[in-house]
Amino acid sequence: MKKNKSVTIKDVAKKAGVSSSTVSRVISKNPKISEETTKKVLECMEELGYHPNAIARSLVSRRTGSLGVIMPSTSKDALLNPFFPEALSGITKAASKAGFDIILSTNDTKEQELEVIKSYIHGSKVDGILLLSSKVEDQCIEYLSKIDFPFAIIGSPWERSETINHVDNDNYMAAYELTRYLTIQGRKRIAMIAGDCSLVVTRKRIEGYKKALEESNLSFEEDLLFIGSFDEKTGYEYASEIIDSKPAPDGVIVTDDLVAFAAVRLFKQLHYRIPEDIAVASFNNSILSRYSNPPITSVDVNAMTLGEKSVELLLKAIEKGTRGRKVIAPHTIYKRKSTDGNL
Amino acid sequence: MKKNKSVTIKDVAKKAGVSSSTVSRVISKNPKISEETTKKVLECMEELGYHPNAIARSLVSRRTGSLGVIMPSTSKDALLNPFFPEALSGITKAASKAGFDIILSTNDTKEQELEVIKSYIHGSKVDGILLLSSKVEDQCIEYLSKIDFPFAIIGSPWERSETINHVDNDNYMAAYELTRYLTIQGRKRIAMIAGDCSLVVTRKRIEGYKKALEESNLSFEEDLLFIGSFDEKTGYEYASEIIDSKPAPDGVIVTDDLVAFAAVRLFKQLHYRIPEDIAVASFNNSILSRYSNPPITSVDVNAMTLGEKSVELLLKAIEKGTRGRKVIAPHTIYKRKSTDGNL
DNA sequence: CTGAAAGCGCTTACAG
DNA sequence: CTGAAAGCGCTTACAG
Numbered sequence: 151m152k153k154n155k156s157v158t159i160k161d162v163a164k165k166a167g168v169s170s171s172t173v174s175r176v177i178s179k180n181p182k183i184s185e186e187t188t189k190k191v192l193e194c195m196e197e198l199g200y201h202p203n204a205i206a207r208s209l210v211s212r213r214t215g216s217l218g219v220i221m222p223s224t225s226k227d228a229l230l231n232p233f234f235p236e237a238l239s240g241i242t243k244a245a246s247k248a249g250f251d252i253i254l255s256t257n258d259t260k261e262q263e264l265e266v267i268k269s270y271i272h273g274s275k276v277d278g279i280l281l282l283s284s285k286v287e288d289q290c291i292e293y294l295s296k297i298d299f300p301f302a303i304i305g306s307p308w309e310r311s312e313t314i315n316h317v318d319n320d321n322y323m324a325a326y327e328l329t330r331y332l333t334i335q336g337r338k339r340i341a342m343i344a345g346d347c348s349l350v351v352t353r354k355r356i357e358g359y360k361k362a363l364e365e366s367n368l369s370f371e372e373d374l375l376f377i378g379s380f381d382e383k384t385g386y387e388y389a390s391e392i393i394d395s396k397p398a399p400d401g402v403i404v405t406d407d408l409v410a411f412a413a414v415r416l417f418k419q420l421h422y423r424i425p426e427d428i429a430v431a432s433f434n435n436s437i438l439s440r441y442s443n444p445p446i447t448s449v450d451v452n453a454m455t456l457g458e459k460s461v462e463l464l465l466k467a468i469e470k471g472t473r474g475r476k477v478i479a480p481h482t483i484y485k486r487k488s489t490d491g492n493l
Numbered sequence: 494m495k496k497n498k499s500v501t502i503k504d505v506a507k508k509a510g511v512s513s514s515t516v517s518r519v520i521s522k523n524p525k526i527s528e529e530t531t532k533k534v535l536e537c538m539e540e541l542g543y544h545p546n547a548i549a550r551s552l553v554s555r556r557t558g559s560l561g562v563i564m565p566s567t568s569k570d571a572l573l574n575p576f577f578p579e580a581l582s583g584i585t586k587a588a589s590k591a592g593f594d595i596i597l598s599t600n601d602t603k604e605q606e607l608e609v610i611k612s613y614i615h616g617s618k619v620d621g622i623l624l625l626s627s628k629v630e631d632q633c634i635e636y637l638s639k640i641d642f643p644f645a646i647i648g649s650p651w652e653r654s655e656t657i658n659h660v661d662n663d664n665y666m667a668a669y670e671l672t673r674y675l676t677i678q679g680r681k682r683i684a685m686i687a688g689d690c691s692l693v694v695t696r697k698r699i700e701g702y703k704k705a706l707e708e709s710n711l712s713f714e715e716d717l718l719f720i721g722s723f724d725e726k727t728g729y730e731y732a733s734e735i736i737d738s739k740p741a742p743d744g745v746i747v748t749d750d751l752v753a754f755a756a757v758r759l760f761k762q763l764h765y766r767i768p769e770d771i772a773v774a775s776f777n778n779s780i781l782s783r784y785s786n787p788p789i790t791s792v793d794v795n796a797m798t799l800g801e802k803s804v805e806l807l808l809k810a811i812e813k814g815t816r817g818r819k820v821i822a823p824h825t826i827y828k829r830k831s832t833d834g835n836l
Numbered sequence: 837c838t839g840a841a842a843g844c845g846c847t848t849a850c851a852g
Numbered sequence: 853c854t855g856a857a858a859g860c861g862c863t864t865a866c867a868g
Contacts, residue, residue: 156615156617156845158844158845158846159845159846160845168854168855169854169855169856170845170846170847170855171847171848171854171855171856171857172853172854172855173846174845174846174847174848175847175848175853175854177846177847178847182853182854183853183854184853184854187853187854201611201612201615201616202616202845202846203552203616203617203844203845203846204616204617204618205548205551205552205557205616205617205618205844205845205846206552206617206844206845206846206847206860207845207846207847208548208846208860209546209548209549209552209844209845209846209847209859209860209861209862210845210846210847210848210859210860211846211847211848211860212860214548216596219597234578235577235578238597238599239599242597242598242599243599246598246599246609251596251598251618252596252597252598253559253594253595253596253597254562254581254585254595254596254597255585255589255594255595256581256582256585256586256589266589268544269544272499272544273544273545273546273547273548274499274546274547274548274549274861275547275548275594408780411784415784437751437781438780438781438784441754441758441781443786499861501860501861501862502861502862503861511838511839512838512839512840513839513861513862513863514838514839514840514841514863514864515837515838515839516862517861517862517863517864518837518838518863518864520862520863521863525837525838526837526838527837527838530837530838545861545862546860546861546862548860548861548862549844549860549861549862549863550861550862550863551844551862552843552844552845552846552860552861552862552863553843553844553861553862553863553864554844554862554863554864555844617845
């Protein structure tokens with residue numbers, strides 16, 4: 151099978167007694183071909199088991215039918231966060247609906263991402279690029295913008311967002327609402343554990359948090375903002391630091407369930423009551439937030455929708471050349487016991 | 494940028510004052526080209542910003558440099574299980590190391606998988622196929638075997654395994670060891686909650702469980718074997734059924750952490766003590782097993798390694814035509830409090 | 837060591 | 853409505 155001659159357009163043409171141009175037109179559903187010819191050609195294709203060679207088509211049509219998906223870090227941490235698998239699921243769904251293939255790459259650094267992007271584009275392997283992470287100074291976004299290759303990002307660009315296709319939650323609002331919710335419940339001293347500060351999403355959430363404090367007439371304190379990588383250890387360490395702060399905070403916003411989960415465990419070990427002594431609210435609404443004891447209030451970011459929408463956006467960028475479109479996917483706050491004992 | 498003429502081998506040839514054949518040979522590192530010419534050509538490529546067109550290469554070389562990865566169901570459930578993201582991570586890592594791209598598809602049914610496989614192969618989009626699930630009567634395996642296209646599976650084929658490249662854990666042994674471990678600790682009545690029975694992995698684990706019972710002089714009871722889909726609900730329901738069995742089981746083997754986690758919660762709600770009243774052991778060693786209260790004994794299947802090895806196997810199948818190779822990835826049982834209160 | 841030529845399997849003006 | 857011809861960007865015997 152492998153390297154055998156496969157049946158080509160020529161074989162079909164010969165069998166059907168027409169030219170290969172005609173066969174080609176039948177394949178591409180050109181309406182000018184008579185019904186009779188179409189039927190005959192289709193029959194021959196069927197009989198010979200003919201399948202168009204996608205590679206050959208790409209070469210002349212200059213379209214690959216593939217989208218390049220650039221995922222950040224393949225490290226263990228990222229896998230604990232269901233965001234990526236869920237987004238990926240939305241992406242593959244939307245792509246396959248539109249008849250596009252997904253070429254997936256996972257990368258540890260932005261430099262690596264950029265290399266991959268270049269090889270995809272220059273090797274003519276993809277019609278468009280989907281970025282699943284955006285940093286404050288993002289070489290990939292910069293490069294893609296410069297050469298004006300069709301792309302879309304899940305997340306928001308830090309600058310020039312009016313020229314960049316992107317789909318995102320309103321992370322500013324989400325963090326604002328979450329923090330506001332705590333203040334309205336009477337929390338007076340709310341800490342935040344945020345993720346990698348070079349990520350745009352982190353910045354936005356911090357802003358939302360600050361805004362909510364301000365509106366609640368609470369002052370933002372640098373000492374209560376904890377920034378770091380996302381793993382269980384971070385959760386434990388920051389949770390102890392939070393407890394050591396004087397006066398002790400009575401609430402904490404965490405931007406990832408895994409970290410929040412670890413924090414909750416530490417609080418409990420030290421016999422802090424949740425939510426009585428300290429309220430905990432988080433992001434991603436993963437299984438951990440639901441199954442924690444107590445269950446943790448968490449923001450569902452709708453990763454699957456983000457994935458689907460991003461593909462739709464990218465497809466428009468490819469087909470119609472649209473740039474700078476922005477789609478906001480709704481978020482949902484799931485309120486649970488970690489913030490309100492009555493739930 | 495998009496549909497512009499890009500610089501081709503011809504442009505480089507003209508600039509370097511050589512033929513395009515020569516340029517082509519430089520690209521493919523043909524040793525016959527003089528150092529001098531090579532250098533000149535390389536310079537010109539650099540200056541012109543030339544990148545070989547992968548599509549054109551594929552067309553003539555009949556190699557795509559891509560592997561088709563066929564994932565099962567994109568449903569929410571699957572995403573809760575870190576197995577797939579983790580395996581995928583191993584796959585992309587190994588593939589990119591070897592200079593191959595990954596074309597990813599997620600599918601709800603085996604029929605769908607088969608369609609995708611056919612379109613990949615007949616469209617000449619991939620050099621090989623990686624299957625991430627194997628059923629007892631698997632149309633995909635059957636088809637790929639029939640046309641003898643290079644493929645490998647993660648998991649085991651149900652039949653003709655001596656002709657099929659696959660990488661798997663020894664799931665029979667893993668279930669055997671896990672069950673034996675419980676019986677050695679004195680458990681006398683051990684139930685099992687297993688997954689989809691059309692999956693080969695499920696069958697193997699059931700066999701291992703039976704074997705261990707037998708060796709421990711315990712009889713296998715149909716009523717203590719629970720088979721179903723994998724979600725939280727299943728866990729709750731089966732856990733209640735287990736409790737209702739007379740006499741009550743004192744141990745249960747579950748083939749997925751999520752289900753085990755749900756079962757543990759139910760047991761606790763009904764004031765059964767774990768492990769005193771009932772021991773719980775599970776598979777996948779996901780975050781849920783570690784963070785459960787008590788932590789759950791679980792088998793780590795090394796999904797990342799499975800992913801990597803499967804790519805290596807597939808690459809050999811493509812390059813050297815190997816068939817029927819089998820690789821066993823080690824599993825590790827993490828013993829935790831759910832089976833032994835002293836841990 | 838290098839070049840001219842044929843060809844991979846398709847599409848697409850151009851002509852009829 | 854259909855065909856002949858050129859061409860997409862590369863590789864690879866064949867000849868020298």
